[in-house]
Amino acid sequence: MRPLSKSKLIAYRQCPKRLWLEIHRPELRDDSGAEAVFRIGNEVGEIARRVYDPEGKGALVEVAELGYDEAFRRSAFLLRKGDGPVFEAGLHGSGALAFVDVMLPTVLYGSPSWRMLEVKSTTGVKDYHRDDLAIQAYLAHKMGVTLTWAGIAHLDNTFVYGGEGDYRGLFYEVDLTGEAKSRSHEVEEWIEEAREMAESTEEPAIPMGPQCCDPFNCPYAAYCSREEPAVEYPLASLPNFSGARRESVEALGVTDLREVPDLFLTDLQRHVRDVTISGVSWFDAAGASAALKPYDFPASFLDFETVMMPVPVWKGTRPYQQIPFQFSLHRVEVDGTIHHDAFLELGGAEPSEPLARALVDTCGIEGPVFVYNAGFERRVIRELAGRFPDLSAPLLAIADRIVDLLPVAKAHFYAPNQHGSWSLKAVLHAVCPDLSYDTLVGVADGQMAVEAFQEAVASETTPERREAIRRELLAYCHLDTLALVRLWQVFRRESALTPQGVEANETV
Numbered sequence: 001m002r003p004l005s006k007s008k009l010i011a012y013r014q015c016p017k018r019l020w021l022e023i024h025r026p027e028l029r030d031d032s033g034a035e036a037v038f039r040i041g042n043e044v045g046e047i048a049r050r051v052y053d054p055e056g057k058g059a060l061v062e063v064a065e066l067g068y069d070e071a072f073r074r075s076a077f078l079l080r081k082g083d084g085p086v087f088e089a090g091l092h093g094s095g096a097l098a099f100v101d102v103m104l105p106t107v108l109y110g111s112p113s114w115r116m117l118e119v120k121s122t123t124g125v126k127d128y129h130r131d132d133l134a135i136q137a138y139l140a141h142k143m144g145v146t147l148t149w150a151g152i153a154h155l156d157n158t159f160v161y162g163g164e165g166d167y168r169g170l171f172y173e174v175d176l177t178g179e180a181k182s183r184s185h186e187v188e189e190w191i192e193e194a195r196e197m198a199e200s201t202e203e204p205a206i207p208m209g210p211q212c213c214d215p216f217n218c219p220y221a222a223y224c225s226r227e228e229p230a231v232e233y234p235l236a237s238l239p240n241f242s243g244a245r246r247e248s249v250e251a252l253g254v255t256d257l258r259e260v261p262d263l264f265l266t267d268l269q270r271h272v273r274d275v276t277i278s279g280v281s282w283f284d285a286a287g288a289s290a291a292l293k294p295y296d297f298p299a300s301f302l303d304f305e306t307v308m309m310p311v312p313v314w315k316g317t318r319p320y321q322q323i324p325f326q327f328s329l330h331r332v333e334v335d336g337t338i339h340h341d342a343f344l345e346l347g348g349a350e351p352s353e354p355l356a357r358a359l360v361d362t363c364g365i366e367g368p369v370f371v372y373n374a375g376f377e378r379r380v381i382r383e384l385a386g387r388f389p390d391l392s393a394p395l396l397a398i399a400d401r402i403v404d405l406l407p408v409a410k411a412h413f414y415a416p417n418q419h420g421s422w423s424l425k426a427v428l429h430a431v432c433p434d435l436s437y438d439t440l441v442g443v444a445d446g447q448m449a450v451e452a453f454q455e456a457v458a459s460e461t462t463p464e465r466r467e468a469i470r471r472e473l474l475a476y477c478h479l480d481t482l483a484l485v486r487l488w489q490v491f492r493r494e495s496a497l498t499p500q501g502v503e504a505n506e507t508v
Helices: 006-014 016-024 034-052 068-081 127-142 177-182 184-199 221-227 243-251 267-278 285-292 352-363 374-387 389-400 406-412 424-431 446-457 463-491
Strands: 086-093 096-108 111-120 147-155 171-175 299-308 322-332 338-344 369-371 402-404
Touching: 006 016, 006 096, 006 127, 006 184, 016 184, 034 086, 034 096, 034 111, 068 086, 068 096, 068 111, 086 127, 096 127, 096 147, 111 127, 127 147, 127 177, 127 184, 147 177, 285 406, 285 463, 299 374, 299 446, 299 463, 322 352, 322 374, 322 446, 322 463, 338 352, 338 463, 352 374, 352 389, 369 374, 369 463, 374 389, 374 402, 389 402, 402 406, 406 463, 424 463, 446 463
Parallel strands: 111 147, 299 369, 369 402
Antiparallel strands: 086 096, 096 111, 147 171, 299 322, 322 338
């Protein structure tokens, strides 16, 4: 049997059934989202090679070009020689294999020895990173490679990029040498157990559970759930229903939230269950109207789109710093007229300062600024105020004017088809079904917006494609704030729930 890769051993650690499916039924794998993960990993790996080999004298073992046998032969040669950094060095033994991100040469008692680094795109060490390193340290020992140090190099989110391609200091190293070396017996057991599972001809009967999303979303979850009983309102539709209480309910054989006894539920969960049982939306129109009554005109409605780059590309920014690149703002005047303004920067320059200036100009100095889930918008605005002192006062004034529509929705509205969620999309679908993100072309959610932005600012993107992305992003963000207007219009009325159209009165 072919040796098991480190990734397959980690798959076994997550769920033995996942490993079996990887080996025997790989065509069932759902790889949606995997491309973005691989792209980030490749980007961080490339920067790591520049940081740990600034003179470019190291060797990169490219298994895709060399093939496994030649990659292992070349790796062994380079590790015996010990005269420069080796990247993606191949290690194998005892029925397993792995490729190490960074091997840095040292000398111990006159013989080549190595510092082993596993490079991660996270900003801290996770448990499965420790498993990664333990496997690699074990295989290094099996190959007779002497390790003086073994650890994780993860992104340091306090690093501030100074520009000019200088990423020294981007990585924070965590020494796990002793731990990694001490786990040899564990690794041997994983390999033995994983090989037995991989060689089995029968698919293991393992029910779905927490392992399906910990530490990763399993790419076989859709396949495994095919035989799960179809439940119209599963327990997952109860907000914040987890842990011991959920386990107790499941032990009773209850799978539908409508059947959960009172004693297991909070007041909010009981309310969700009762509305779901009724099959009728619940709307406290008077309460919603009273909550919004203190706020006068003009009424503004704001939404940002932001991007978080693992490796910062703009001077003065940090890994995973939220950089706003777009906003949409609808404004309703006292006479009912609706205006719309937008900002979107796709030229490739750092967008924060021009966005901040446009926001100050657009928001004016009076009237509430309605958002949905205010923590995000307030954080973005306050970070902008901290970065641009000359704009601090007007930006902080905008932050102080923010009014959150989420608590209004949560306190005064619930529909069975929300399934325990008060996200903007869930509430909008219930309140204003005529407004739908399904009609959007190209960009229909926040993650798609981020990916579209990254494509637009890439140097290889054509002007025609960039213009198409601009239209898609503007349409998506426009719908976000138009949705806020519609919710606000419904919530401030002391009457039955009757969605009202606003597009006819809108001036864009």
